[in-house]
Amino acid sequence: MMVLYNRERSGNCYKARLMLSLLGLAYEKVAIHREGKGRNRAPEGYDKLNPLRQIPVLVADGKPVWGTIAILVYLARKHGGERWLPLDAEGEAEVTQWLSLAQNEIFYGLGRARSMRGQRWHGTGTLEEAHAVAAVALRALESRLGGHEWLALGRLTIADVACYSYAVFAPEGGISLKPYTGVRAWLTRIAGLPGYLPTPPYDGAGGPLVE
Numbered sequence: 001m002m003v004l005y006n007r008e009r010s011g012n013c014y015k016a017r018l019m020l021s022l023l024g025l026a027y028e029k030v031a032i033h034r035e036g037k038g039r040n041r042a043p044e045g046y047d048k049l050n051p052l053r054q055i056p057v058l059v060a061d062g063k064p065v066w067g068t069i070a071i072l073v074y075l076a077r078k079h080g081g082e083r084w085l086p087l088d089a090e091g092e093a094e095v096t097q098w099l100s101l102a103q104n105e106i107f108y109g110l111g112r113a114r115s116m117r118g119q120r121w122h123g124t125g126t127l128e129e130a131h132a133v134a135a136v137a138l139r140a141l142e143s144r145l146g147g148h149e150w151l152a153l154g155r156l157t158i159a160d161v162a163c164y165s166y167a168v169f170a171p172e173g174g175i176s177l178k179p180y181t182g183v184r185a186w187l188t189r190i191a192g193l194p195g196y197l198p199t200p201p202y203d204g205a206g207g208p209l210v211e
């Protein structure tokens, strides 16, 4: 049985759980709680699973896979097939450019704003800087989703799973999705997929949600 080192409200862990759910895969969860401002209270020896001591980590067949993108790639290759991540150079590149957006502008814009508002961010920057980066990310998503149903290849791939989390949490970070009609339609499309896993409920830590 696969094991996911997880925290329910972590947007990165939610990505891994969403992918496992869309693929209909069984797994067990190990809860990793926070200590201090956003740091993990990980068990003794956890750095053997992830040298960064971060979550998520997926242990499959006794081997730890750390980093959200690595987990999505692993699950796609092992259990999902080419539908989720093609093997041809052009197709793989098209998916990967969105994986890169997820790790950079989406995480350091939308993800950082959400953590900062919830007092869980232990990194650098201001909320204004996070909002400016988030706007770059949302404009990039909208430029594609204004005219397409999915981010890459005209079908659902791990690009959509990687970018969904944190885009869907924008209001928790004080960011309105009102101007981004293509993004909102895509969020609704994903929420209607078979095997969709609902987002963890808002804990209210960042104050009122932005419409």
Ligand SMILES: N[C@@H](CCC(=O)N[C@@H](CS)C(=O)NCC(=O)O)C(=O)O
Binding pocket: 010, 011, 012, 013, 038, 039, 040, 052, 053, 054, 055, 056, 066, 067, 068, 069
């Ligand atoms: N690049 C990593 C980022 C993972 C990450 O930031 N995890 C957070 C929870 S969402 C964490 O473990 N934070 C605690 C820490 O950085 O010490 C990934 O994609 O998995």
